[in-house]
Amino acid sequence: MCGRFTLTQDRKSIVEDLEVAEWSAAGEHRPRFNVAPTQSALVLTWSDEAPGSHRAVRDMRWGLVPGWAKDPAIASKLINARGESIAEKPSFRNLVGRRRCAVITDGFFEWKKDGKASVPHYIHDPAGKALPMAGLWDVWKAPDDTYLTTFTIVTTEARSDITFLHDRMPVILARDDLDTWLDVAHVPKEKALALVKAYAGPLETFPVSKLVNSVRYDSAEIIRRADPEVGTQGSLF
């Protein structure tokens, strides 16, 4: 699945890499090494406003709160959406044809489980390019009449070089597919659903330290390669 990701690029690099035409996110973007659920993150949406259709950056909170939710705490359960069932599940089906977005990342983490041990690994493009992930978003009206905009990340079966870590992975959108996913006004959901599949582009994977486990850490050391764990439990002799 996908429970943490990075966006280490700065604003200028994001704009160039993803050919962004409009930046409408609140606040400054600082490079992020440990984005966690419930935190604000950058997403791409399609804008049909003048001067023409284009990719726009916005900020939303990770963890979907459907419009009908009574308690926004549901967000922590809806950080991912199974691609195989987004067209049927009540929380997602109305969004597939109307509210698709691409979560801007340039890497993500998976924890490899070995019995009790859990070792985090980082997966990214060896060239450092962005890995936009298929997302769905919604708006929730709070009791005080303020609005909360949230998103979830669509997942699919892991491709063969990832399965040693986990059997699921986020849906990463190829550059050629990006606008098809984003343009909800002109692309029917059937065509968008065809993009829910494992990414075919280059990915590099390596173990990292457990610093990433705590959301308090959010710096470059998070994605430094760590030596494989050796003799953690009484095997020194």
Add this chain to the structure above:
DNA sequence: CCAGACGTTGTT
């Protein structure tokens, strides 16, 4: 009709 659910993952 109303009430209640609405999700994913991993682990056993």
Add this chain to the structure above:
DNA sequence: GTCTGG
């Protein structure tokens, strides 16, 4: 909001 189950 919308669907399923009773």
Add this chain to the structure above:
DNA sequence: CCAGACGTTGTT
């Protein structure tokens, strides 16, 4: 995803 909390009352 992992970390951390997990409770009420009355008094200050």
Add this chain to the structure above:
DNA sequence: GTCTGG
């Protein structure tokens, strides 16, 4: 064990 919060 299970839920909430980040």
